[in-house]
Amino acid sequence: MTMMLLGLGGSWLVIFGRIAAASYYVLAVATLFAALSWWLSLRQGAVSRLKWWLTGSTAVTAAAWVVVFYETQINEFLITQM
Numbered sequence: 001m002t003m004m005l006l007g008l009g010g011s012w013l014v015i016f017g018r019i020a021a022a023s024y025y026v027l028a029v030a031t032l033f034a035a036l037s038w039w040l041s042l043r044q045g046a047v048s049r050l051k052w053w054l055t056g057s058t059a060v061t062a063a064a065w066v067v068v069f070y071e072t073q074i075n076e077f078l079i080t081q082m
Contacts, residue, residue: 023068030061 019026034057041050067074 027061027064027068030064034058034061 034054037050037057038054041047041054047054
């Protein structure tokens with residue numbers, strides 16, 4: 001609904017559908033990047049400066065995995081709340 005109000009019609013659903021079909025691959029790459037970021041910051045001793053950014057990116061990636069694995073249950077719960 002928000003995208004329609006911003007003037008972005010149904011054509012964006014095609015793009016999101018392609019991304020959703022590759023969600024496991026996208027999340028796998030995001031997980032690898034997060035792990036690589038932790039490893040590089042630990043190796044360079046920059047964890048104290050980047051602690052909040054690294055923790056936040058790891059939390060968002062973990063939340064995305066939870067949403068992907070429990071998508072059906074989340075959808076059913078949201079439908080019952082309507």
